[in-house]
Amino acid sequence: xxxKKRPVTGGIDTHGKTHHAxxxxxxxxxxxxxxxxxxxxxxxxxxxxxxxxxxxxxxxxEGTGTYGAGLARYLAGEGVCLVxxxxxxxxxxxxxxxxxxxxxxxxxxxxxxxxxxxTPKTRTGPVEAIRALRVxxxxxxxxxxxxLNQLHGLITSAPDAVRSSLAGLPRPALITTCASLxxxxxxxxxxxxxxxxxxxxxxxxxxxxxxxxxxxxxxxxPAVAKTAPRLSALYGVGPEVAGQLLATAxxxxxxxxxxxxxxxxxxxxxxxxxxxxxxxxxLNRGGDRAANNALYTxxxxxxxxxxxxxDYVQRRTKQGLxxxxxxxxxxxxxxxxxxxxxxxxFAALNTA
Numbered sequence: 001x002x003x004k005k006r007p008v009t010g011g012i013d014t015h016g017k018t019h020h021a022x023x024x025x026x027x028x029x030x031x032x033x034x035x036x037x038x039x040x041x042x043x044x045x046x047x048x049x050x051x052x053x054x055x056x057x058x059x060x061x062e063g064t065g066t067y068g069a070g071l072a073r074y075l076a077g078e079g080v081c082l083v084x085x086x087x088x089x090x091x092x093x094x095x096x097x098x099x100x101x102x103x104x105x106x107x108x109x110x111x112x113x114x115x116x117x118x119t120p121k122t123r124t125g126p127v128e129a130i131r132a133l134r135v136x137x138x139x140x141x142x143x144x145x146x147x148l149n150q151l152h153g154l155i156t157s158a159p160d161a162v163r164s165s166l167a168g169l170p171r172p173a174l175i176t177t178c179a180s181l182x183x184x185x186x187x188x189x190x191x192x193x194x195x196x197x198x199x200x201x202x203x204x205x206x207x208x209x210x211x212x213x214x215x216x217x218x219x220x221x222p223a224v225a226k227t228a229p230r231l232s233a234l235y236g237v238g239p240e241v242a243g244q245l246l247a248t249a250x251x252x253x254x255x256x257x258x259x260x261x262x263x264x265x266x267x268x269x270x271x272x273x274x275x276x277x278x279x280x281x282x283l284n285r286g287g288d289r290a291a292n293n294a295l296y297t298x299x300x301x302x303x304x305x306x307x308x309x310x311d312y313v314q315r316r317t318k319q320g321l322x323x324x325x326x327x328x329x330x331x332x333x334x335x336x337x338x339x340x341x342x343x344x345x346f347a348a349l350n351t352a
Contacts, residue, residue: 005054005055006025006026006053006054006055007025007026007054007055007057008023008024008025008026008031008050008053008054008055008056008057009023009024009025009026009056009057009058009059009060009108009109009111009112010022010023010050010056010058010059010060010108010111011023011024011059011060011061011062011085011104011105011106011107011108011109011110011111012046012059012060012061012062012068012071012104012107013062013100013103013104013107014038014061014062014063014066014067014068014071015038015067015100016038016067017037017038018035018037018038018042019035019036019037019038019042019046019067019068019071020033020034020035020036020100020101020103020104021033021034021035021036021046021049021104022101022104022105022107022108023050023053023108024105024108024109024112025054026112028109028112028113030105031053032053033101033104033105034049035100036049038067038070040070040074043070043071043074043075044074046071047074047075047078047080056080057081058080058081058082058083058111059075059080059081059082059083059108059111060082060083060084060085060107060108060110060111060112060116061075061082061083061084061085061107061120062085062086062087062103062107064082064084064120064121065120065121065123069123072120072123073122073123073124076120076122082119082120083110083111083116083117083118083119083120084116084118084119084120085106085107085110085111085116086116118255119252119254119255121250121251121252121255122250122251122252123250123251124251125251125349126223126226126227126251126349127227127246127247127249127250127251128250128251129223130220130223130224130227130243130246130247131243131246131247133216133219133220133223133243134216134220134243134244134247136212136216137213137216137217137220140209140212140213140216141213143205143209144206144209144210144213147202147205147206147209148171148206150202151174151175151178151199151202151203151206154195154198154199154202155167155174155199158195158199159191159192159195161192162192162195162196162199165177166178166199174203175203175206175207176203177203178199178200178202178203179200179203179204179206179207180200181196181197181199181200181203182196183196183197183200185197217239220239220240220243221239224239224242224243224246225239227246227345227349228242228245228246228341228342228345229345229348230341230344230345230348231245231246231338231341231342231345233341234298234337234338234341235298235301235302235306236297236299236301236302236305236306237298237338240294241294241297241298244290244291244293244294245291245294245338245342246342247290248265248266248288248290248291248294249262249342253342253343253346256339256342256343258339259335259336259339259340262335262338262339262342263332263335264284264286264287265287265288265291266287266288266291266292266294266295266331266335267284267285267286267287267288267289267291267292268284268287268292268295268328268331268332268334268335269284269287269332270282270284270328270332271284281328282328292331295331295334295335295338296327296331298334299327299330299331299334302330302334303330309330312326312330313326313330316329
């Protein structure tokens with residue numbers, strides 16, 4: 001009976017088809033480890049197995065945003081306190097080895113010690129829907145960029161008869177012209193006809209991707225505006241930037257304990273870089289780089305068009321700060337506004 005009441009901590013190493021779980025007591029001693037299937041039935045068996053060792057305090061899960069997303073949703077729905085665990089670094093793997101039981105035990109001990117303390121995203125609300133839509137849009141944008149690079153590469157090395165007719169055309173006219181090229185399928189051994197066929201194929205792909213991106217934008221704009229109207233109203237924040245900041249924050253705002261936590265999450269917190277008589281801070285190169293890029297976009301827009309920000313840049317430049325340091329300061333100020341807007345938007349969603 002005493003064993004059933006003892007506090008225990010779980011750790012789970014997640015994979016595509018199976019999850020490996022381990023349990024440790026309050027001293028970090030391993031009580032057991034076992035493998036389970038990555039299915040709803042497997043989740044139920046896994047949780048029952050964890051609770052069979054005692055009073056389950058919390059569970060450290062590795063990969064809550066990938067292979068462990070389904071398991072994390074199930075455990076959260078069952079009232080389990082979850083902790084997001086990072087992969088062991090290379091130094092730890094070299095010194096302690098790598099296996100599913102080792103990783104599961106490491107996740108449990110990281111949760112027990114407090115080394116891992118991050119709250120996983122719930123992925124059950126409108127922000128998760130926006131993130132999914134953005135995945136499709138981002139893939140289309142990336143493919144479109146690759147296709148445009150291919151188009152320009154083909155034109156650069158094309159025979160003179162083809163290149164001269166396309167030189168100097170602006171991008172929209174270039175794509176339209178290439179997509180309407182006539183092809184002689186019986187003469188594709190000729191470099192001129194083969195190049196025209198390739199240009200038409202790539203230009204047609206660009207047009208299809210343009211249509212896909214436009215459709216994604218039509219779906220995303222109202223979703224972002226409805227979910228985060230205050231965030232979208234900030235100067236320099238468009239649908240793409242707002243969508244990225246929402247995806248970084250997640251559906252559960254309790255993850256963002258303060259604006260400082262959001263700054264660290266976005267890689268915008270100042271990092272001490274002092275030595276001897278030099279007292280300074282540097283840019284944080286960690287955190288979510290996509291969120292950091294969103295803050296950079298806001299800062300760049302304000303530096304160009306916002307009079308208040310332009311005055312601030314001039315004042316700080318006269319004080320001797322470099323542009324990169326001014327940008328770091330601006331990002332930190334912007335995080336303060338973003339955090340307040342996000343908290344207000346989430347509060348409105350919860351009361352709606």
